[in-house]
Amino acid sequence: MFDALKSLYSKVSDRSILSLFDDPNRAAEFSVNFDHMFFDYSKTNIDNAARAALLDLARDRGVAQKRDAMFQGAKINDTEGRAVLHTALRNLDGDAVHVNEQDVMPEVLQTLTLMGDFAEAVRSGDFVGQGERITDVVNIGIGGSDLGPAMATLALAPYHDGPKCHFVSNVDGAHISDVLRDLNPETTLVIVASKTFTTIETMTNARTARAWMSERVDTPAAQFAALSTAADKTSEFGIDPSRVFGFADWVGGRYSMWGPIGLSLMIAIGRDAFHAFLRGAQSMDRHFCDAEFHENLPVLLALVGIWHNQVCDYATRAVLPYDQRLSRLPAYFQQLEMESNGKGVAMDGTSLPYHSGPIVWGEPGTNGQHAFYQLIHQGTRVIPCEFMIAARGHETDLQHHHNLLAANCLAQSEALMTGRSLEVARDMMAAKGFSGDELERQARHRVFSGNRPSTTLVYPQLTPEVLGQIVALYEHRVFVEGVILGINSYDQWGVELGKELATALEPILAGDADASGKDGSTQQLVDFIQKN
Numbered sequence: 001m002f003d004a005l006k007s008l009y010s011k012v013s014d015r016s017i018l019s020l021f022d023d024p025n026r027a028a029e030f031s032v033n034f035d036h037m038f039f040d041y042s043k044t045n046i047d048n049a050a051r052a053a054l055l056d057l058a059r060d061r062g063v064a065q066k067r068d069a070m071f072q073g074a075k076i077n078d079t080e081g082r083a084v085l086h087t088a089l090r091n092l093d094g095d096a097v098h099v100n101e102q103d104v105m106p107e108v109l110q111t112l113t114l115m116g117d118f119a120e121a122v123r124s125g126d127f128v129g130q131g132e133r134i135t136d137v138v139n140i141g142i143g144g145s146d147l148g149p150a151m152a153t154l155a156l157a158p159y160h161d162g163p164k165c166h167f168v169s170n171v172d173g174a175h176i177s178d179v180l181r182d183l184n185p186e187t188t189l190v191i192v193a194s195k196t197f198t199t200i201e202t203m204t205n206a207r208t209a210r211a212w213m214s215e216r217v218d219t220p221a222a223q224f225a226a227l228s229t230a231a232d233k234t235s236e237f238g239i240d241p242s243r244v245f246g247f248a249d250w251v252g253g254r255y256s257m258w259g260p261i262g263l264s265l266m267i268a269i270g271r272d273a274f275h276a277f278l279r280g281a282q283s284m285d286r287h288f289c290d291a292e293f294h295e296n297l298p299v300l301l302a303l304v305g306i307w308h309n310q311v312c313d314y315a316t317r318a319v320l321p322y323d324q325r326l327s328r329l330p331a332y333f334q335q336l337e338m339e340s341n342g343k344g345v346a347m348d349g350t351s352l353p354y355h356s357g358p359i360v361w362g363e364p365g366t367n368g369q370h371a372f373y374q375l376i377h378q379g380t381r382v383i384p385c386e387f388m389i390a391a392r393g394h395e396t397d398l399q400h401h402h403n404l405l406a407a408n409c410l411a412q413s414e415a416l417m418t419g420r421s422l423e424v425a426r427d428m429m430a431a432k433g434f435s436g437d438e439l440e441r442q443a444r445h446r447v448f449s450g451n452r453p454s455t456t457l458v459y460p461q462l463t464p465e466v467l468g469q470i471v472a473l474y475e476h477r478v479f480v481e482g483v484i485l486g487i488n489s490y491d492q493w494g495v496e497l498g499k500e501l502a503t504a505l506e507p508i509l510a511g512d513a514d515a516s517g518k519d520g521s522t523q524q525l526v527d528f529i530q531k532n
Helices: 003-012 018-022 048-060 063-071 086-090 105-124 144-155 173-180 200-214 231-237 260-269 271-290 297-311 329-341 373-378 396-418 422-431 436-444 464-485 493-509 520-531
Strands: 031-034 037-040 136-140 164-168 188-193 224-227 316-322 359-361 385-390 454-459
Touching: 003 048, 003 297, 031 297, 037 297, 048 063, 048 297, 048 464, 063 271, 063 464, 086 105, 086 271, 086 464, 105 260, 105 271, 136 144, 136 173, 136 200, 136 260, 144 164, 144 188, 144 260, 144 329, 144 464, 164 173, 164 260, 173 200, 188 200, 188 260, 200 493, 224 231, 224 260, 260 271, 271 297, 271 464, 297 316, 297 464, 316 329, 316 396, 329 359, 329 464, 373 396, 385 396, 396 454, 422 436, 454 464, 493 520
Parallel strands: 136 164, 136 188, 188 224, 316 359, 316 385, 385 454
Antiparallel strands: 031 037, 037 454
C-alpha cells in the first residue's frame, strides 16, 4: 500500500529540504496551530504531492471510521474482545459512552470523585498514617502503572503542593531499597498499582514495602491503597475497600494514568490541577474527532511518522523535549509506541509485508547534545527528530536560561536541515592556517550532510492542561499509525513469553528445580549465577 508513496519519495530523496523554502509560504503551509499549540513539520521532505498522498492513505485505511468506532465503545481490540476507551476517563462532561449497551460514564465519574476525595484527604491531613500527617507517597507499579504517573509527576513539579511522591517499578531489590531508605514508615502511604493484583514485580515490591512498614506500624495495610479490580486479592492483602480504586478492562496499562493509575499525581498536584490535566487531553480528543485531516495534529504527526518509517525506511525516531521536567517523556512515548505498534502480524493474522513501528528513544535537551547528537548530525543513518519546547518556562527569574534553551532547540533543527558543505568547511580550515592534504582532511571531519528531517512542537508553558494535550496527541498518533499499518495497537502479546519463561526459571535459580530441560546457554548461565 506504500508503493505510490515510495515512488514519490524516490523522485525527491536527494532533494534539499532547504530548497523547499524557496516557496515563501512553505513554513506557514506545513504547520498547524491548535489552542496555542504549534506544530511545524516544514523541515521534512514532505511536499504537497506527498502530503496529499499521505492524507489519501489515511482516508483509504479508514482512520476516521475506526476513530469514531473507538470513541463509541466498539471492541476495536479484537484479539482480546475489548473496547478501547481511555478517552472516557477524561470525558469530564460525562457525555454517554456505551460498552455492551451500558453507559460507562457514571461509574467513571464516580471513581474520579472518590479518587479526588481520598487525594484531598491525604493532602489535607484528614487521612493520617501512624497518628501523623502523610509526608511521602510511594507508588509501586510497572510499565504503564509506573511510567505514566512517574513521568507526569516530574513534569508538573511546579504544581506540587502535596506529599512528596516516589516511584518503585523494578523488581531489582536495589530500587525499593533506595526509595524506602530515607522514608518514615509512620508517615508514608503506599499505592500498589496492578489491575489484577498479580503482577509479579509489583506484588514482590508490595510485600517488601509491607514488611518494611510493619517494623514501625502496627497495621501497615491501613497505610496502603490499591489501584486494582481484584477486590478479593486486595482484601486478602488487608487493604480496606474504601482505598481500592478499580478500572475496566477497556483501559490498557499504558493508557491508564487518566484514571486511578494517576492517583499519585492527583495527590501531588491536587484535584483541580489533575482535572485540568484531564481537560487538556479531552480538548485534544475533540480536536482529533473534529478537525479535518489536513489540520489535525494527531493525523499529521502520524503521517510524518509513516513517511519517515515506512516510506523513507528510517528505522528510529528521536523524541527530544527541550524541557528538563519532561526528561521521562521519551521513555513514556517509547512504551506507548513500541508496545502498541511493535507488531509483526496484521489484524487478520497475516504477516505484515512492511515494517511496523519505529524504535523510539531520546533524552531532554540540552543534555542530549552532549551525548548522542554527534550520531544524529554526522552518523551514517538518518534519524528523524521530534523537538519540543515551551515558549516560556516557570522560572521567570531565570529567563536568560530559557532563552538559551530555546536557542539551542531551534538551532539543532536548523543545523540538521542546512548542514555544512565541504566548501564552507575548507574555508574554515584555511582560515585556521591549514593547507594541502591536511586542510582537506580536517575539512572533511567538519562536514555536516544536513538534509535531515525534524518536526518541532511549541507550547506556551508546561501546565497540567498542556501536558494532557501533549500526551493525548501522541496517544492518537499511535492509533492513527496502527490503523494505517492494519495492526491492533492495544494488545501486547510480545511481553508474555518472557514472563512465562521467567516463572519457570525462578525455582531453578533458587535451587528448587532442575535446569536439564533448558538449552545449553541457559544452563551455563544458571550454573555461573548459582556458583557466584
